[in-house]
Amino acid sequence: MKLKTLTILCIAFLLVSCSEGKKEGLPMVFPTGGWEERSPETLGINSQKLQEALDYLASESGEDGLEEVFIVRKGYVIYKGDSIYKKHNIYSSSKSFTSTVLGILTDQGLLSEDTYAREIDTAMADLYPKVQLKHFSSMTSGYSGKGSTRWNEVSEDWSWTPYAIDTPLFAPGTEYAYWDEAQMMFGRLLTMHAGKTLKSIFDENIGHAIGMGEYKWNPEQEVNGVEINNGCTNVMINAEQLARFGHLYLNEGNWDGRQLLSKEWVKKATQNQVFTDIVADTDRSHVDGRGCYGYNWWVNGMMPTGKYHMPDAPKSLYYASGLHNNMCFVIPEWDMVFVRRGEDGNPAKGKPFVYNEFFKRMDLALENR
Numbered sequence: 001m002k003l004k005t006l007t008i009l010c011i012a013f014l015l016v017s018c019s020e021g022k023k024e025g026l027p028m029v030f031p032t033g034g035w036e037e038r039s040p041e042t043l044g045i046n047s048q049k050l051q052e053a054l055d056y057l058a059s060e061s062g063e064d065g066l067e068e069v070f071i072v073r074k075g076y077v078i079y080k081g082d083s084i085y086k087k088h089n090i091y092s093s094s095k096s097f098t099s100t101v102l103g104i105l106t107d108q109g110l111l112s113e114d115t116y117a118r119e120i121d122t123a124m125a126d127l128y129p130k131v132q133l134k135h136f137s138s139m140t141s142g143y144s145g146k147g148s149t150r151w152n153e154v155s156e157d158w159s160w161t162p163y164a165i166d167t168p169l170f171a172p173g174t175e176y177a178y179w180d181e182a183q184m185m186f187g188r189l190l191t192m193h194a195g196k197t198l199k200s201i202f203d204e205n206i207g208h209a210i211g212m213g214e215y216k217w218n219p220e221q222e223v224n225g226v227e228i229n230n231g232c233t234n235v236m237i238n239a240e241q242l243a244r245f246g247h248l249y250l251n252e253g254n255w256d257g258r259q260l261l262s263k264e265w266v267k268k269a270t271q272n273q274v275f276t277d278i279v280a281d282t283d284r285s286h287v288d289g290r291g292c293y294g295y296n297w298w299v300n301g302m303m304p305t306g307k308y309h310m311p312d313a314p315k316s317l318y319y320a321s322g323l324h325n326n327m328c329f330v331i332p333e334w335d336m337v338f339v340r341r342g343e344d345g346n347p348a349k350g351k352p353f354v355y356n357e358f359f360k361r362m363d364l365a366l367e368n369r
Contacts (some may be wrong), residue, residue: 029075029337030121030256031211031244038076044367045078053361054079060354061325062344070239071241072247084239086216088343091322093242097217098187099137099296101198103265104205111193113137120193127168135172136186137295138273142170143182163188163221165253169280177280179286180232188223189230198229206260210244239339246328246337268293270318277304294318310352313359334366
């Protein structure tokens with residue numbers, strides 16, 4: 001009787017161990033052609049609670065809802081919307097691609113975050129002698145081009161010329177301004193120095209290796225005969241492609257054994273790089289990156305208020321953020337990439353509020369971390 005009982009207990013233990021192994025023992029994988037799909041439970045996530053979190057997100061989103069949502073854990077797809085292959089602009093999420101090009105060029109020893117803009121373009125020397133590339137990537141350069149960046153401004157003389165150098169908004173590193181023309185100049189400087197388009201640099205070093213496939217990064221103007229891929233926006237991809245980009249960062253620049261981007265750069269880019277206490281008095285002063293902005297990645301850091309950017313979300317979380325709720329979240333402590341895309345406007349309550357609430361609900365869905 002004792003032997004029979006012991007046998008039953010052993011079998012039960014093995015069954016539990018196997019079940020846990022399915023959730024915790026799965027290795028990190030990388031898509032070769034397509035992604036491997038698994039049930040949320042296989043990856044330790046409760047399907048019902050996951051859906052409840054997604055329902056909340058849908059309730060705070062526009063008409064595109066969850067159509068372009070794509071969730072990957074350990075490289076396995078656990079949720080996908082019906083329109084994940086729909087390609088359109090990811091708007092300011094493109095900025096994270098631009099800073100990645102800086103990372104590539106830094107890894108290659110061609111320049112660094114500390115390179116002065118005047119070393120690349122002598123025209124910057126007069127008004128911007130102390131501006132470095134790290135200032136552009138962290139939105140602390142103070143750069144301003146001639147004209148206005150206000151999208152909804154009614155003007156008889158629409159004279160916005162982001163590459164025409166104008167008086168600085170402030171001294172570099174002293175204030176924060178989420179300023180599109182500064183990001184466009186950043187893209188121009190990288191293009192000018194490399195003598196190649198941002199897209200070609202990205203594709204040759206990362207895009208081809210991670211299987212990005214066909215996509216566009218629309219140019220605006222030229223420098224020295226080379227097209228300038230807009231450093232601010234214009235990357236035209238789908239949710240599945242954006243998830244590949246996030247998965248590379250999740251794995252600290254490594255893709256299935258190949259180090260495509262240095263760990264050092266990934267770490268630097270995805271931690272706070274904005275140490276000023278001042279938000280510039282501009283038409284976008286409501287965008288506050290103090291304590292929570294890296295090199296064109298938003299991070300879940302502590303702001304001057306003493307509160308975290310998203311207090312109820314994982315502290316390791318960082319993300320690319322674009323107009324119309326085009327988002328790519330990387331959550332290292334969950335081994336997860338979460339993509340939400342659309343063309344339906346930003347959440348009315350603001351992205352930090354909505355996604356803090358969403359990830360608070362997602363946390364309840366994780367049966368193991």
